[in-house]
Amino acid sequence: MAEVCVSQNFSITAGTLGIQPWSIPRHVHDDVYASTADGSITSALTTLPGRLLIDTGVITWTNPSPLPANVLLRLQRGPRNWQVSNPNAVQFRDRYTWAVDEDPRIPDTASVYTAAEGTGIDVGAQFNGTPFLGRYWEWSDPSLCEDWLGPVGPGEELRLHYRCYVWTPPPWSNNANNNSPEHSAYATNVRIQMIAFPTQDGDMVG
Amino acid sequence: MSLKICTAEFLISDSRNTGFSQAWLPQLAAERMATSGKDGDVVRAPDQVPFIESEILWTNSYADPVHACISIHRASRSITTSSPNTLVLDDAWTWDTGLSPSAPVPYGTNNGVGVRFQTRPSSRPLIYSRIFKDWPDSVSYQDLGAVDPGHTLHFRYRCLFSTPGGWRTPVQPLMIAQARWTRLRLWTSPWTNGVI
Numbered sequence: 567m568a569e570v571c572v573s574q575n576f577s578i579t580a581g582t583l584g585i586q587p588w589s590i591p592r593h594v595h596d597d598v599y600a601s602t603a604d605g606s607i608t609s610a611l612t613t614l615p616g617r618l619l620i621d622t623g624v625i626t627w628t629n630p631s632p633l634p635a636n637v638l639l640r641l642q643r644g645p646r647n648w649q650v651s652n653p654n655a656v657q658f659r660d661r662y663t664w665a666v667d668e669d670p671r672i673p674d675t676a677s678v679y680t681a682a683e684g685t686g687i688d689v690g691a692q693f694n695g696t697p698f699l700g701r702y703w704e705w706s707d708p709s710l711c712e713d714w715l716g717p718v719g720p721g722e723e724l725r726l727h728y729r730c731y732v733w734t735p736p737p738w739s740n741n742a743n744n745n746s747p748e749h750s751a752y753a754t755n756v757r758i759q760m761i762a763f764p765t766q767d768g769d770m771v772g
Numbered sequence: 773m774s775l776k777i778c779t780a781e782f783l784i785s786d787s788r789n790t791g792f793s794q795a796w797l798p799q800l801a802a803e804r805m806a807t808s809g810k811d812g813d814v815v816r817a818p819d820q821v822p823f824i825e826s827e828i829l830w831t832n833s834y835a836d837p838v839h840a841c842i843s844i845h846r847a848s849r850s851i852t853t854s855s856p857n858t859l860v861l862d863d864a865w866t867w868d869t870g871l872s873p874s875a876p877v878p879y880g881t882n883n884g885v886g887v888r889f890q891t892r893p894s895s896r897p898l899i900y901s902r903i904f905k906d907w908p909d910s911v912s913y914q915d916l917g918a919v920d921p922g923h924t925l926h927f928r929y930r931c932l933f934s935t936p937g938g939w940r941t942p943v944q945p946l947m948i949a950q951a952r953w954t955r956l957r958l959w960t961s962p963w964t965n966g967v968i
Contacts (some may be wrong), residue, residue, distance in 0.1 A: 569773075570774055570775045570777055570789075570790055571788065573789050573790065573791025573792065574791075575791055589792065589797075590798070643908060657906060680909065681847075681848035683907060684905075684906050685903065685904065685906075686902075686903070687889070687901075687902070688902045688903075688904075689891055689899070689901045689902075690899065690901070702903075709907075709908045709909065709910045710910055710911045711908070711909050712845060712957075714800055714803070714957070763797075763798060763799060764797045765797070766791075766792070766794050766797060767789075769788055
């Protein structure tokens with residue numbers, strides 16, 4: 567008897583032809599992680615990586631399908647704001663790491679990092695060595711970072727870890743802004759989405 | 773042994789089984805990363821100077837038309853400048869599709885990052901003033917429309933440095949621009965009736 571077989575992106579259940587859920591792009595993770603240490607900076611953070619603002623811990627997704635999947639990672643940084651005084655600098659650094667079926671390395675931003683954001687201003691000092699008055703505020707837009715992760719094989723687990731730090735790139739002046747130092751950093755949050763994409767059944771010849 | 777059945781577009785069938793054609797699956801079709809060739813100290817540039825140039829040529833070898841879309845992933849960028857000079861890094865892109873497409877050279881403004889830091893009125897002598905700015909990486913999407921079977925897509929991208937407006941020699945000048953890299957990703961999904 568002649569039979570029609572179908573690829574693993576389809577199903578036949580009790581004689582009924584169907585489409586498998588893994589045959590389309592689908593959200594498999596979507597969560598917002600808030601900063602836990604936003605606020606003023608009252609002393610130097612000149613040693614990397616600095617103050618930890620956001621730590622998502624290890625986020626996991628297990629591929630439940632019989633086909634490998636690639637995953638579109640979307641990191642949506644929330645709106646940030648920061649304030650810096652002459653002649654200092656404030657810089658956010660963030661990083662994500664990922665691995666399949668093993669723990670990714672801790673996303674320390676001391677040497678390798680995904681992105682930096684921040685400002686330093688230097689308008690010099692008076693004759694007595696005290697820095698001139700000078701302050702800077704910024705409110706920035708959210709930003710989007712994407713990456714294409716995988717492939718994640720059937721039953722394999724994708725693990726992701728994201729951290730955001732703030733530090734004050736040296737040198738640091740304790741008497742900034744004419745002895746009235748004002749520094750702050752607010753990272754608000756990061757939204758992390760993972761969208762799994764379908765793949766062709768390798769058994770298809772075409 | 774499977775019976776080969778007749779299929780319409782976006783399906784295939786052979787003696788092993790029947791399933792979606794590759795063109796049906798939304799996917800990453802091509803990827804290209806280009807690094808900046810000119811990061812570092814900069815001088816006055818009234819005309820735009822390319823820091824990064826990149827392009828993608830992709831031919832639709834499927835039997836069905838696809839809907840193409842590109843994501844432009846700009847690296848974290850940094851600019852350091854001294855009063856009163858403006859430094860700008862703009863991004864520009866163009867594309868063309870057809871049997872033998874040729875996208876024009878991309879130019880453009882107001883699509884990127886830039887800084888100016890002036891600490892005294894223009895009428896007075898300059899004083900020592902520097903600003904250091906970093907921007908995080910970001911992604912922009914550009915819809916490219918349909919690419920018919922056998923047709924090719926040509927996408928071009930440039931990151932352009934310029935110094936718009938006035939220019940003076942600062943006190944202890946320090947002017948640095950870093951664009952780092954840009955990654956282009958071409959995404960395809962099926963082009964079906966009714967798609968705009």
